[in-house]
Amino acid sequence: MTTMPLDVVGIGNAIVDILSHADDAFLAAHGLAKGAMTLIDAERAGALYRAMGPAVESSGGSAANTIAGIASLGGRAGYIGKVANDQFGGVFRHDIRAAGVRFETAAAQGGPPTARCLIFVTADAQRTMQTYLGACLELGLEDIDPEVIGHAKVTYLEGYLWDPPRAKEAFRKAAAIARQAGHKVALSLSDSFCVDRHRDEFRQLVDEHVDILFANEQEICSLWQVGRFDEALQATRGRCEVTVLTRSAKGSVIVAGDEVHVIDASPAGQVVDTTGAGDLYAAGFLFGYTSGKNLYDCGRIGALAAAEIIGHFGARPQTPLTELLLAQLR
């Protein structure tokens, strides 16, 4: 059997997002760290859901959002992640396949339910995320298909994968296969608190396994334990082939050896919900990268995809990104 070559395969926590509006008083009353992703257990997830306002469900997961974005841009994309055999698992599987993504990971049977992330969106468009990992804890070595990884130009890993204990073995196996096939390994640092939890391992990964590193300002400062963006920029030079640093409205900076590119954010209309902004920037960058674009253009496509996602509720594109890309080129 031959395997279709892919531009990017992503590995991540397969999560259904449950999004609702909330105000700062709600965050304070429930002790939620604004803007961060916090891991919670089933009991806490139940209690928070009961307290949450009316919500909307949408497939999520950081790497899954990126992969869905790459497919929406016209890239050939695959995904590896663990859902349970339940309704939310069905929703996740449907949405990622309907986006045109190859997704074959077997559902977990009889264990915890599909992961969910309770997302509280405040009026300032910030999102505060509370994640119950559920079935994601079951992702393991057996889920890494060497055929798929070996045929993808880039294997993309989310830092959040460092949280479920078995997933990091899967992560290392995938990275090794990709490297052996002469392909690239990309890592997103995911969240500054996630970096705090796994700093030493992330530094080692960056030095030994990662070709393309994605981080926002807080994450890169946390990784190198520095206080200012410019310090982080200097610290990260030369650590891996390409480092892509995103700074919200301040745009992005791409570092590759001696090359440094500074790219403006794309003009956005009303900013409704920043959930998925980093994920979609990575989608645009990787689509450009695997299409052979120069680093500046990769960053511009990333900015364009991020601008789409912050204009509406949720972290999956509502407008086919190919259309936006074509409109931009006209």
Add this chain to the structure above:
Amino acid sequence: MTTMPLDVVGIGNAIVDILSHADDAFLAAHGLAKGAMTLIDAERAGALYRAMGPAVESSGGSAANTIAGIASLGGRAGYIGKVANDQFGGVFRHDIRAAGVRFETAAAQGGPPTARCLIFVTADAQRTMQTYLGACLELGLEDIDPEVIGHAKVTYLEGYLWDPPRAKEAFRKAAAIARQAGHKVALSLSDSFCVDRHRDEFRQLVDEHVDILFANEQEICSLWQVGRFDEALQATRGRCEVTVLTRSAKGSVIVAGDEVHVIDASPAGQVVDTTGAGDLYAAGFLFGYTSGKNLYDCGRIGALAAAEIIGHFGARPQTPLTELLLAQLR
């Protein structure tokens, strides 16, 4: 035990909406009647879902949307409808309770899953709905709590309830209890195809049981089998205490005995998705009505609530409607 008095209790099909964008070619390829609600079986629902693009899940159901809207306006509202004991049932229950609605109907055990409505939104903001009724078929007489109905100023029924065979008994029982308690019965005709399916029964209902009738232009023309709006207007005068006719961008007309009010639509920004426009108009009207407003003001609140809902994807308010109402009054 004393029962809290309610402004409105709604009875309807408890449904989770699965919303996705689609184009006219998709509707044609799958033989979908644009703008209508079509009932489908489990097999067809599965096949259409597999063909559907990436989607978003949101609690729906026509009367449930209305009731959630009344709660969002600050009214005291209750709901009766049947979900299954599954994840979508949990989502429905959470969302309506989180909106502040009293909802005590027991979940169906072991039968078909919670109902879902596949909604295809086209670029012209029209919605085409395909409904699998699932657990809604289990709603029956035993679910009608006379205490709740007897303490509600208005009992609101959706015409769609005429589709599941056992629900109409529940509907008649509820109407009888409400009438006996000296309260009002309201009916929404739901959909012109629904009127086609049940025309004779709806005419009898309107003449014998309904105090307040909601219909859009197509529905009222179908009910009286006339071709023009003005004919329908003349045909409906004197049939029930109040008839509320909605006409999308052309506004609404309210008829009550010799009174006739013509009300403009509220200015809307970009029209994204018309799902729920009629449901939310009814919410605004009934909130005004049970607050003792005159019919013109009831219609204006209806128009305001409808304008909110068409500005975004989905049929439940994203902005608390009390805020919009207060902004309007300033």
